[in-house]
Amino acid sequence: MILFAPNPTGSGHNMRVLSIAQAIKKQRPDMPLTVALASLQPTFTPLFEKSGIEVVDIAGRLVDYSKKSNLSKQLDWATYIGSYIATTFLSGERILSYLALIAEHKPSVLVSDYNMAACLAAIFTGTPLVFVTERYDFTLCQLQDHDLAEGGFEVNALEMSRARTALHSQFSWMISQAQLVLTDKPFIAALDQGTPVAEALASGKAHFVGPMIRDITVQSGLNVREQLNLGDAPFIVASISGTTMFAENKDALLAAYLDSFKILRERNPDLKMVLLGRKDIEEQDGVVCVPYYPDWMGLLREASLLISAPGWITVTEIAAMNIPTLFLLSSKSEYHELEALRRLELLGFPTHIGYDRDRIVELIQGELEKDTRSSTYYAPHQQVAAPDGEGAARAATRIIDLCHGRVVSLTESKAA
Template sequence: MKRVVLAPNPTGTGHNVRMLNIGNQLLNSNPNFEITVLLGSRQDVFIDLFEKSGINVVDLSPSGVVDSSKKSHLSEELNWETMISNYFVPTFFNGDKILKYIGIFSKYNTDIVISDYNINATIAAIILGKKNIFVTERHNFTLVDISLSDLKKAGFNINDNEITEAKEHLEKVFNWILENIDLLITDKVIIPDFLDKLNEDNPKVHFVGSMYRQREGKTLTNFDYSQDYIVATSTNTTMLEKDSLLAINTYISAFEKLSKKYPNLKLLLIGDVPNVVEIDNRLNVEVLSYVPNWEELIKHAKLVWSHPGWISVTELAYLNIKSVFYLPSFMEYHEVEAFNRLQFLGLPTISGDDFEGLSDITSKILDGNLDTIFEAYRILNPDKDGLKRGVDKILSIIESGD
């Protein structure tokens, strides 16, 4: 019996979703696998989902639920201390966490580690000589993938020398990881013309498209799917709390303008809205917290406003949902590369406080005057077999050397 440990990065729900999908597919392929997930975020949602799938759960933060969407992670000063010492090291390159992962992998007699961009877990697996697979939406560390000029345009006060040095060192770490893993699976399309640093000629690297599996969890009850509505998401990891507020206010302002043209339209806002946000009672706005099973909801929506978090992008592409991708600020540096990639492919994108732009492009889509979305989706997701292809690659590593 093979013992498999799933290690999603505890910084966002997308990592959990991909690991849940892969774990389910592995058990469908071989029910004799003993699979454990090391869960470090949104335990309130995902413990139940993993356990119902037959996957053992180790709660890495039993003292409380971790939700990376509720606080700032950076300041406007970007230098070695704020970016590396205060953020990257505690989160991604943490000696204490690496040692704890070493202990967990040893305790569970782990045969293979599958990490979803969990750098600490991957390094621990490499140290122990475990078979290890790196699942990622990122083709390098995000700081490496954004230029100094884009960071400055975003409004960061940058120490050029320190951030340049950090980018150089981080790229060396990523390349070392790539040399020492057995397999890299990505759901983000590799585009050489986009100056992609990930080399698809590397036999370890495989783009598989969306690793989508129908979401588990409760669906909405007493919700009228026949009404005309837009879904807007604001549950993403945020670097600066003010950007989360800006996103919500931009959505509401755009919807207020749209409501004058489409009086029967409703806005369904997914995420926790802070008390400082005022919503006019005359607007047809409904607020929901995180919805783990949103397939039925978005299938019936007229449109989705989404941040460019890649798990959302791939799911929307897989399901062919008309969408506009919104980034409140380039200070959300971890989503700039994805935002630029979507823009490069011709998908509708809006940034900043441009609520009029968001309203106008939405109006064009609702009126049927913008039909390029699905062409780009076919590039993002060439077929519907990404999850099976990815897991087949994983199985080949698990079974090698038996």
């Protein structure tokens, strides 16, 4: 039996776990799978259950980190470690919950998608641990104080240095105790050299498997254009969902998208925009607003352009599907996605920080005018999707092998 524990801070963690679990079911239909779901339960519970995966709601309440601010502009030990990390990633109550769950289910393997509390519970109990990660270290450890200051934070340098030391130590120890590490983020030396996951890649414990996403060949049967009343018009998709550090950033980005689209619409009266986000807006000409669309991939296939925050599960999906995308971060205060944006820029994707209306109009117009039929246009995509976008299947094979004891641990390897 395999127990999955996605981190509760965003839909991407749930989606990645769902994709891996579905791939395992495809290879081993008889394998019992359970997921400890801790966020967005109404959306994801039916998706997991439809795939034959038992769901345990470990939170006991609806959790959605996109609805509120999650951080203070004052960064010190109390606000960052005490009020954020200790409650979101390293909660003592949550560690004990996973310990109880492990005792009840006795899994052969625990698969954690960046869920630190679940990792610690697995290590404490001696349960074989698979760590699935889009981070090479804790996010804070790959950013400098000046990055945070540019995001408007007031940084207590001494206390944040202590925080980095502690978090790096925990992350390194966790990687050393895991039996297997899987990542969908390509290594970039300028960003990743010396990180725990980079060292695990070098030792053979970690593996870059590519996009751990749903089967992109599956068709939902939904007619996107008919269902959303888009007709034959070209349209862009603007996504504002996902975890936010500051709610005002999301509000400002939403306003910028709507204001930018008014100008774009004046230039091209046929253009439409599908706005994906968990917030109601006033009706606007040419804008279709939906909180969630079940055929995300079908929607992207029809779109002329996606505008999105650099959430990594989205990055891997658009890379595998060759979707033209502009990655936009509202502010450096959304520090949790700053490293990803830098990585995308180094890979060659179009990126931008800020919500200046005129600049966003210029960027969108520029992307719409590019020749997306050119093979060179998708060179950045291929670096993420390499070799074929089938990362979930490769992850599933490695996890199944671990369940059957076919993975030799690093300690055993050295002893031999």
